[in-house]
Amino acid sequence: MSFSEQFDVLIVGAGHAGCEAAAASARMGLRTALFTLNMDLIAQMSCNPAIGGVAKGHLVREVDALGGIMGEVADACGIQFRLLNTSRGPAVWSPRAQCDKALYRVEMRKKLESIPNLFIKQAEVIDLVIEGQGSGAKGSEDSVVDRVENTLGPWPSALGPATPRITGVLLRDGRTIQAHAVIVTTGTFLNGLIHCGEQQYTAGRSGEPASVLLGESLKKLGLRECRLKTGTPPRLDGRTIDWSKFEEQPGDSDPTPFSFRSLQTLSETCHPERSEGSASPAVAQSSWTPPLRQISCHIALTTPETLALIKANVHRSPMYTGQIEGIGPRYCPSIEDKVVRFPDKTSHQFFLEPEGLSTHEVYINGMSTSLPMEVQTQIVHSIPGLENAEMLRPGYAIEYDAIDPTELDRTLRVKKFTGLYLAGQINGTSGYEEAACQGLMAGINAALFAKSEKAASSTQQAVEDPTGPLLTADCSLLTSFTLDRTEAYTGILIDDLISKGTDEPYRMFTSRAEFRLHLRIDNADQRLTSHGRRLGLIDDRAWAAFEAKQSRLTALQSLLESTRLSEDDINILNRNFEAQANTAVILSEARSAESKDPDTSNSNSTVKNLSTKVAPLSSIPHPLSPALTRSDLFAQLLKRPSITIEQLLPALLPRLEANAIFSPWLLALGPRPSALPAWVRNELKTVETQIKFAGYLAQQQKSMARLRADEARPIPATFDYATCSGLSREMVEKLTRVRPSTLGQASRIAGVTPAAVSLIQCFLEIQKRQRNAA
Numbered sequence: 071m072s073f074s075e076q077f078d079v080l081i082v083g084a085g086h087a088g089c090e091a092a093a094a095s096a097r098m099g100l101r102t103a104l105f106t107l108n109m110d111l112i113a114q115m116s117c118n119p120a121i122g123g124v125a126k127g128h129l130v131r132e133v134d135a136l137g138g139i140m141g142e143v144a145d146a147c148g149i150q151f152r153l154l155n156t157s158r159g160p161a162v163w164s165p166r167a168q169c170d171k172a173l174y175r176v177e178m179r180k181k182l183e184s185i186p187n188l189f190i191k192q193a194e195v196i197d198l199v200i201e202g203q204g205s206g207a208k209g210s211e212d213s214v215v216d217r218v219e220n221t222l223g224p225w226p227s228a229l230g231p232a233t234p235r236i237t238g239v240l241l242r243d244g245r246t247i248q249a250h251a252v253i254v255t256t257g258t259f260l261n262g263l264i265h266c267g268e269q270q271y272t273a274g275r276s277g278e279p280a281s282v283l284l285g286e287s288l289k290k291l292g293l294r295e296c297r298l299k300t301g302t303p304p305r306l307d308g309r310t311i312d313w314s315k316f317e318e319q320p321g322d323s324d325p326t327p328f329s330f331r332s333l334q335t336l337s338e339t340c341h342p343e344r345s346e347g348s349a350s351p352a353v354a355q356s357s358w359t360p361p362l363r364q365i366s367c368h369i370a371l372t373t374p375e376t377l378a379l380i381k382a383n384v385h386r387s388p389m390y391t392g393q394i395e396g397i398g399p400r401y402c403p404s405i406e407d408k409v410v411r412f413p414d415k416t417s418h419q420f421f422l423e424p425e426g427l428s429t430h431e432v433y434i435n436g437m438s439t440s441l442p443m444e445v446q447t448q449i450v451h452s453i454p455g456l457e458n459a460e461m462l463r464p465g466y467a468i469e470y471d472a473i474d475p476t477e478l479d480r481t482l483r484v485k486k487f488t489g490l491y492l493a494g495q496i497n498g499t500s501g502y503e504e505a506a507c508q509g510l511m512a513g514i515n516a517a518l519f520a521k522s523e524k525a526a527s528s529t530q531q532a533v534e535d536p537t538g539p540l541l542t543a544d545c546s547l548l549t550s551f552t553l554d555r556t557e558a559y560t561g562i563l564i565d566d567l568i569s570k571g572t573d574e575p576y577r578m579f580t581s582r583a584e585f586r587l588h589l590r591i592d593n594a595d596q597r598l599t600s601h602g603r604r605l606g607l608i609d610d611r612a613w614a615a616f617e618a619k620q621s622r623l624t625a626l627q628s629l630l631e632s633t634r635l636s637e638d639d640i641n642i643l644n645r646n647f648e649a650q651a652n653t654a655v656i657l658s659e660a661r662s663a664e665s666k667d668p669d670t671s672n673s674n675s676t677v678k679n680l681s682t683k684v685a686p687l688s689s690i691p692h693p694l695s696p697a698l699t700r701s702d703l704f705a706q707l708l709k710r711p712s713i714t715i716e717q718l719l720p721a722l723l724p725r726l727e728a729n730a731i732f733s734p735w736l737l738a739l740g741p742r743p744s745a746l747p748a749w750v751r752n753e754l755k756t757v758e759t760q761i762k763f764a765g766y767l768a769q770q771q772k773s774m775a776r777l778r779a780d781e782a783r784p785i786p787a788t789f790d791y792a793t794c795s796g797l798s799r800e801m802v803e804k805l806t807r808v809r810p811s812t813l814g815q816a817s818r819i820a821g822v823t824p825a826a827v828s829l830i831q832c833f834l835e836i837q838k839r840q841r842n843a844a
Contacts, residue, residue, distance in 0.1 A: 073238060073248035077103040078520040079513070080239055080249040082195045082284070084112040086502040087255035087494030087509030089178055090138050094513030095253075096188035097137070098606050100520050103247065104182070105239070107259075107278065109192045113143070113178035115502070116258070116275050117302045118435055119171035119425050122328065124154055125578040126503040127164035128559045131591045133503075134329045135598040137607025138510045139181050140503070141328030147174045149365050149427060151325030153748075160759045161586045165326050170362060170426035196283035198291070198490070199238040199246060235488040242283070250520035253491040253512045255505070258300065260285035260471040260496065265388040266464055267442025276466060285471050293484065294474035298575055299396035300500060301404050301467040303437040304446050306422075307460040308430040315455030316368035316422060324357050324748040325364075330595050333358060333749050334615045337734040356738045357747040368422040372405075375452040377416070380409045383445045388467060394440070396469040399500050399575040404438045404467070405449070431462055440467035472498045475567035476808045480552045481515035482508060482564065485809065491516050497567055500575035507560040514551050514605060522549045540605065551605065554781055554814075556774040557597060559589055569808065569818045584777075585770045587763055592756045596620065618734075619753065625731050626757045629722070630705040639721040640698045646720055708761050715758040716746060780814030785834065787811075796829050805830075 079095040081088045084106035092104040106112060121144040122130050134141035148167035155162045182188055238248040259274030259281040272280045289295065327333065336358060387406045388394045398404070403411065408418050420436030439446055443464045450456050475497045477484055482497070484490045493512035494505035518540065525547060540548040553561035562582055566572075580586050589597070599616045602608040608616070635643075698707070704722070707713055726732040735754075738747050746754075760767070791797060791805045801822055810816040817827045 072246070074245040075103075076248040077101050077189075078249060078524070079103075079251050079253065079516045080247060081105065081253045081255060081513070082239065083255040083257060083259070083494070084109075084190070085255060085257045085494060085505060086113060086140065087257075087505035087512070088253070089113050089182060090133065090140065090506045090509035091253045091255060091491075091493055091513030091516070092188055092190075093139050093182060093185055094137070094510050094605075094607060095517040095520075096185045098514070098517040098521075100187060100517045102188050102517075103249070104188065104190045105193055105195050105241075106190065107192070107194055107274075107281075109179070109190060111175065111278070112182070112190070113175050114275070115169065115171050115174055117300075118423070118433055119174065120166060120168050120423065120435075121148075121502060122164060122166035123503075124162065124164045125559065125580045125582075126501060127154070127166055127328070128580070128589065128591055128594070129503040129507045129563070129578060130165070130328050131330075131594040132558045132560050132598055133506050133510050134331070135594040135602065136510060136514075137599075137602035137605070137612075138506065139178070140506045142331060143174060143177045143181060144169055145327045145329050145332045146177050146361060148325075148327075148360050149362050149424070150321035150367060151327070151360060151364070152321050153326045159587075160590055160592065160755060162580045163591055164580075165328055165591065167328065168321075168365070168367060168423055170428070171431075172426050172428065173362075193245075194242040194281070194283075195239045196242050197240040197287040198236050198252060199240060199248075201235040201237045203234075233486060233488045236490040249489075250523045251489045251491060251516035253493060253509075253516050254288075254496060255492070255494045255509055255512075256281055256284065257495045257505070258468050258470040260288065263469045264466050265394055265440045265469070266466040267386055267388070267440070267445070268391075268393075269442075270388070270393065273468070274470075275468070276463065288471075288473070291484075291487070293477050293486065296472050296474055296498065296573065297396040297469055298472050298495075298498060299394055299398040299467055299469045300402075300495075300575055301398065301438040301440055301465065303405075303434040303439060303465045304450060304461050305425070305463040306432045306434065306450065306456070307462055308424060308432045310458050310460045311422065311432065312455040312458075313368060316370045318366045319369050319421070320366045321364050322748070324745075325360055326748050326752060327358050327360075330599075330616070330619075331612050334611065336738065336749055337615055337618060356740060358749055363427060365424055365427070367424070369419065370422060370453060370455065371417040371419055373452055373454070374416065376449055377409055377418075379445065379449050379452055380406050380441070383441055384410060386442055386445065388440050394467060394469060397574045398467070399577060401577050401579075402438065402500065402575075404440060405436070406439060406441060437465070438467075439465040441465075470495070472496055474498070474571055476569070476571040478568050480564060480568060480811065481550045482512040483515065483519075489516075489519065495575070498572040498574075498576055499563070499567070500577050504563060504576065504578055507563060511551070511553070511560065511564065514607075518549055518551060522547055551601070553598075553601075554778065555583075556585055556588070556777055558594075559583060562589075565815065565818065569810065569815050570820050571808075585774055587759075587766055588770050588774070590756075590759065592752055592759070596756075622731055622734070623753065623757050625729060626754070627705075627760060629725060629729075630708060630757065630761060631703060633704050633725065635698060635700055635702045635704070635707070635721075637700065640700065642721045643698060643718070646717060650717070705761050708758060709764075711762075715754045716751065719746070719754070777814060780817065781812045783813040783831065783834075785810055785812060785816065785830070789830075789834070791830070794829055794833050797826055801826050 078100035079102045081092045081104045084104050088104060092102055096102040130141050144167050147169040149170050150168040152166050154164045154166055182190060236252050238246055239252060240246050261282055262272060262274040262280035264271055264273045264276060274280045384390055384406050389407060420434055423433045423435050425431040425433055446464050447461055450459050450461060473492055473496055478492060479485050482491050482493055484492060491512040493508035497508060499505060555562050555565050559578060563578055567576060583589050595616055599608055603613050704718060708715060708718065727736060735750050738750050787809060791802045804819055804821055805816065808819055810819060813827055813831055816822055816830060
């Protein structure tokens with residue numbers, strides 16, 4: 071077949087998964103093409119214009135730590151930043167940012183266009199090209215294996231199941247584009263069908279065409295499919311909202327960015343030697359400042375009239391008429407679904423979130439619906455403050471095709487094909503963040519596969535090419551990159567998908583992580599940045615900042631674990647604890663008066679004024695002064711549940727000043743520290759967590775070692791589960807369908823018992839002995 075153009079890696083779809091896949095592949099040195107139906111809608115935020123949230127913020131941090139771009143773009147476009155769950159333990163802290171929707175697209179496109187080797191193309195992909203067969207659309211209607219065997223002859227049984235090769239894509243305009251690897255990231259566009267009341271029409275998003283031809287072509291590949299559903303709420307004109315009727319929800323005054331690279335400038339003023347010879351010394355910026363003006367969101371509740379309207383019209387919702395066949399997200403239900411599932415609730419909370427600084431459009435978070443448009447208008451007007459609100463866009467539900475993710479291996483490659491990868495909502499997930507981490511992993515693995523293909527075709531080229539194949543520690547060719555459940559939420563997401571599949575849009579939660587105390591947002595770089603550096607996704611400047619940060623943390627932990635309290639330390643800390651205790655009493659009395667004072671505005675002002683009197687560098691009041699002795703190590707003191715690193719900092723400052731490695735923190739604090747910048751606090755908290763939870767972390771390390779041992783026991787692709795006497799027919803069917811690559815993965819398949827895993831292990835040992843004897 072003749073090809074119009076040739077690339078190393080092709081990505082179909084420029085949503086959040088496609089953007090990460092394209093950026094990773096191109097930055098790894100591969101000639102990469104990103105195909106989209108509309109170049110003006112790259113990285114479109116189809117639903118809520120926000121990035122992060124509980125567990126989702128963990129995924130964004132991991133994408134950033136590996137060298138992805140979502141975190142940097144979110145930091146550039148954020149109009150409200152909040153660090154969630156700070157009243158709970160550090161394992162569940164999660165960053166979230168409300169973004170400027172239109173600017174996010176612009177910034178993402180600008181980021182992609184700045185990457186060498188990456189070419190963005192506006193065209194519709196309608197089919198995949200299979201080696202020896204041309205496009206699937208023009209091939210025979212036989213099965214994939216039959217088509218390959220008819221062309222190439224019988225597939226050697228020793229290589230396992232036949233894996234035909236994808237060599238490119240066919241465009242609607244007739245061009246055929248060649249590539250070593252193809253990544254499909256089509257989101258909700260595959261045979262997308264929108265529902266709004268009784269109306270339904272094909273679309274990928276409202277106002278955009280569905281990808282019907284590609285959807286039908288993928289069905290011919292013989293992959294198991296499912297039909298899923300998601301939805302979006304109405305949008306309102308903010309000028310017609312009475313904002314005084316709603317509770318204001320401001321962002322953090324000292325925000326925490328997503329990207330570790332956003333903090334580079336703050337920490338690079340650290341070393342005095344860098345200022346030598348400069349006309350003026352480096353000046354440290356104490357806190358990270360978002361580039362855009364920050365706004366507030368607002369909190370509201372439904373009324374009894376709202377619920378009555380929904381109940382009276384729920385029979386017109388496509389979810390309950392049978393019009394929608396797909397399964398919706400359990401953890402992001404429509405407003406009508408909430409009313410039906412929770413009939414005892416008298417109200418439901420929602421949020422009014424502006425979509426940008428240059429628009430009046432407001433997103434109603436928590437009111438996703440597919441009720442008829444006139445009913446949506448009545449529901450909106452039933453809420454005080456929205457009586458006169460103009461609805462700019464109605465909410466709707468959308469059904470789309472997805473592929474059963476058990477068809478994939480750990481690299482997100484389709485097991486039945488060579489060179490074909492899937493990422494994002496096509497794998498049954500929901501959310502921008504879940505899509506982005508998959509896109510990054512698919513992009514990395516497609517690039518590694520393409521490098522290995524190029525190396526195999528030309529050994530001399532592989533030797534001379536500076537962007538040539540990556541080598542492992544033993545100098546063997548690195549052909550894939552995976553993360554397991556002990557390393558990242560990304561590893562958990564992929565493992566859940568390929569092991570268990572999903573019958574509803576998959577959403578990440580911290581509760582899905584067995585080792586969530588280890589998988590925190592603050593140590594994502596510690597866990598993953600070395601991988602990103604090895605893959606070529608972390609540049610020299612980012613790597614230097616990472617190494618400097620790790621040196622600071624190591625030095626502080628060593629200081630805490632080797633330094634005992636002096637008499638001066640005890641005096642400083644006792645004064646600090648006493649000041650905190652006094653402040654806590656005053657605040658408690660003020661809040662008590664507030665609860666009795668009908669004039670809440672005056673009482674709120676009183677509490678706010680008193681809150682500013684908390685001792686410097688102390689963020690958590692301590693009601694009682696703890697007993698301190700000169701024999702105590704700072705680390706021993708920090709292990710006490712009621713003591714935090716902020717409380718110890720006044721006594722530690724002289725020691726920090728004696729070591730130049732802590733210069734970034736000291737410069738940020740300034741000569742008279744009165745507050746602790748968020749980025750400094752977060753770095754200190756990393757060390758505090760390591761010390762305070764050392765026992766729990768040690769237990770998790772043992773559990774992680776056992777899990778890794780299971781993951782190190784491979785199951786051959788040709789293993790016949792039917793020969794394992796003792797396995798039920800159901801387990802044989804599930805194991806044969808999923809084809810787990812390790813015993814660990816087999817143990818996580820629903821319905822496969824520990825006894826069954828032990829039985830498989832015994833059979834594997836028997837086969838190994840038989841091979842050795844032969």
